[in-house]
Amino acid sequence: MSADLTELYQQVILDHNKRPRNRGKLPTANRVAHGDNPTCGDQCSVYLRLETVLGQPDRIAEISFDGSGCAISQASASLMTTQVKGKTAPEVQALYKSFHEIVTTGNAPEEISDLAAFAGVHAFPARIKCATLGWHAAIEALKSDPLVTPTTTETHHD
Amino acid sequence: MLDLTKIRADFPILHQQVHGKPLVYLDNAATTQKPRAVIDALVRYYERDNSNVHRGLHALSMRATDAYEGARARVAKFINAADPAEVIFTRGTTESINVVAHSYAARLKPGDVILTTEIEHHSNMVPWQQAAKASGATIRYVPFLGANVEDGLDLAQLDALLTPEVKVFAFTHISNTTGTINPATAFCAKARARGIVTVIDAAQSIGHETIDVQAIGCDFLAFSGHKMCAPTGIGALYGRRALLDTLAPDETGGGMVVTVDYTGARWKPAPERFEAGTPNIADAIGLGAACDYLDTIGRPAIAHHDAALAQLAREKLSVLPGIRILGPRNGEPRGGLVSFAFADIHAHDIVTFADEDGVALRGGHHCNQPLMRKLGLTSTTRASFYLYNTEQEVDALVASMRRTLKFFGVT
Numbered sequence: 377m378s379a380d381l382t383e384l385y386q387q388v389i390l391d392h393n394k395r396p397r398n399r400g401k402l403p404t405a406n407r408v409a410h411g412d413n414p415t416c417g418d419q420c421s422v423y424l425r426l427e428t429v430l431g432q433p434d435r436i437a438e439i440s441f442d443g444s445g446c447a448i449s450q451a452s453a454s455l456m457t458t459q460v461k462g463k464t465a466p467e468v469q470a471l472y473k474s475f476h477e478i479v480t481t482g483n484a485p486e487e488i489s490d491l492a493a494f495a496g497v498h499a500f501p502a503r504i505k506c507a508t509l510g511w512h513a514a515i516e517a518l519k520s521d522p523l524v525t526p527t528t529t530e531t532h533h534d
Numbered sequence: 535m536l537d538l539t540k541i542r543a544d545f546p547i548l549h550q551q552v553h554g555k556p557l558v559y560l561d562n563a564a565t566t567q568k569p570r571a572v573i574d575a576l577v578r579y580y581e582r583d584n585s586n587v588h589r590g591l592h593a594l595s596m597r598a599t600d601a602y603e604g605a606r607a608r609v610a611k612f613i614n615a616a617d618p619a620e621v622i623f624t625r626g627t628t629e630s631i632n633v634v635a636h637s638y639a640a641r642l643k644p645g646d647v648i649l650t651t652e653i654e655h656h657s658n659m660v661p662w663q664q665a666a667k668a669s670g671a672t673i674r675y676v677p678f679l680g681a682n683v684e685d686g687l688d689l690a691q692l693d694a695l696l697t698p699e700v701k702v703f704a705f706t707h708i709s710n711t712t713g714t715i716n717p718a719t720a721f722c723a724k725a726r727a728r729g730i731v732t733v734i735d736a737a738q739s740i741g742h743e744t745i746d747v748q749a750i751g752c753d754f755l756a757f758s759g760h761k762m763c764a765p766t767g768i769g770a771l772y773g774r775r776a777l778l779d780t781l782a783p784d785e786t787g788g789g790m791v792v793t794v795d796y797t798g799a800r801w802k803p804a805p806e807r808f809e810a811g812t813p814n815i816a817d818a819i820g821l822g823a824a825c826d827y828l829d830t831i832g833r834p835a836i837a838h839h840d841a842a843l844a845q846l847a848r849e850k851l852s853v854l855p856g857i858r859i860l861g862p863r864n865g866e867p868r869g870g871l872v873s874f875a876f877a878d879i880h881a882h883d884i885v886t887f888a889d890e891d892g893v894a895l896r897g898g899h900h901c902n903q904p905l906m907r908k909l910g911l912t913s914t915t916r917a918s919f920y921l922y923n924t925e926q927e928v929d930a931l932v933a934s935m936r937r938t939l940k941f942f943g944v945t
Contacts, residue, residue, distance in 0.1 A: 381887065384886070385941070417906065417913050418882075418912070444880075448883070449880075449882075450880075500886060
């Protein structure tokens with residue numbers, strides 16, 4: 377197996393694909409968004425509960441995802457849920473910016489640990505959209521109006 | 535039997551390595567590779583004859599016009615159309631179907647029915663959905679049979695669905711997703727007996743088998759050149775002459791009018807009526823060259839070869855653990871492709887691994903989302919064969935699948 381492929385299918389990715397974290401609908405969710413990758417049919421819904429504490433910015437108290445797709449998209453969504461919990465919308469945006477940098481250039485900032493597993497994606501440009509699907513859905517969910525029924529949003533073309 | 539050594543030498547692109555492995559190109563249902571004869575026809579045209587067609591009185595324009603109209607006559611002969619004027623050059627299958635669907639959108643009315651099938655490519659489904667919406671007509675679908683479409687379309691249902699309200703019956707000749715071959719001649723006979731116009735999506739059959747529009751008895755037949763060794767961006771719509779001249783043009787402008795004044799215009803007859811603007815001259819000539827190439831090899835032999843490779847692949851793949859194969863069963867007639875899914879591995883992962891082995895496959899919904907949904911699948915992996923593929927390449931496909939299964943721990 378080539379080095380590129382080993383780099384792409386890292387153990388941490390295979391692990392999250394096989395045993396996804398925070399998978400399923402979240403009954404207490406007050407935000408939801410749905411992401412589609414129209415080229416391959418991958419789907420990802422992200423459910424989250426934004427907690428409002430007076431005088432403080434809203435934070436993600438709980439988060440989950442469901443959907444179907446390739447190992448990269450499923451593992452990325454799973455890992456994303458573990459990374460954004462407890463964060464505010466601007467913090468999630470900042471983290472996504474780093475993640476996007478990782479999957480498009482292969483360079484991970486020093487402070488980033490688990491997400492660096494996705495550095496191998498940069499050698500497979502066709503798979504970048506797989507890796508970012510869950511993130512796009514999470515960001516859409518953060519932007520969405522509270523307590524809405526699931527909406528479909530096209531993923532961005534990176 | 536095809537002389538594979540000779541045929542493979544005709545296709546320059548095949549002789550390369552991908553990721554350090556010999557290219558095994560099994561994505562022919564998406565697009566086929568181009569033989570030297572077609573590439574040379576393009577180069578010759580641009581180096582010697584390039585000029586705008588029709589209306590030109592100089593030598594190059596006359597040469598270009600002769601070559602362009604010669605290509606039309608060649609395509610007409612390729613599908614045994616009664617008259618070259620029955621061949622309209624388009625960008626491909628999608629545009630061809632849209633030309634017919636737009637025209638019928640203007641003439642259908644509420645209560646009319648457009649009949650199509652559940653196994654259509656989006657290109658033969660969405661234009662008809664739009665035509666139904668625009669006209670108030672209803673769209674109905676012939677259902678498929680079997681959990682994996684192994685029994686093709688429900689022919690008993692087809693008879694029940696061919697009611698007097700049906701004005702158009704649009705169906706695929708060979709499914710790009712399942713390899714199902716529809717009995718086009720029988721379908722057209724049923725429709726004709728009821729006065730229903732037939733539209734065939736021949737994208738997956740045109741490059742593989744002999745197509746005789748008069749024997750099939752269809753009213754319209756749509757296909758793409760790039761799926762039959764010709765360049766991208768060129769295809770054709772065949773239409774029975776009597777019907778073509780009743781269709782409104784989809785696009786208007788120069789080249790398709792007899793007279794114009796400040797209040798309006800009168801259309802030329804087919805084919806010019808449907809070819810507004812400067813046509814894709816070079817690629818039409820390339821399409822003509824592709825017809826020559828395929829007929830030199832012989833389409834019955836190509837059809838036999840492609841189907842035999844698909845059969846072989848189906849048989850060899852069917853023993854892999856957890857595989858689900860769509861379309862006809864082992865040993866039953868199928869088009870030159872096989873599409874399959876594994877319960878725990880997504881098609882995109884499979885295609886990525888295969889690519890590392892130099893094997894080019896396609897993974898996804900194959901422009902057939904409603905079918906995928908009904909089958910409970912999000913995607914499949916598809917291997918599709920053509921005249922230059924070999925049995926060794928089928929083995930390379932199966933070996934690559936085994937390697938991928940092993941990596942993902944499927945045994």
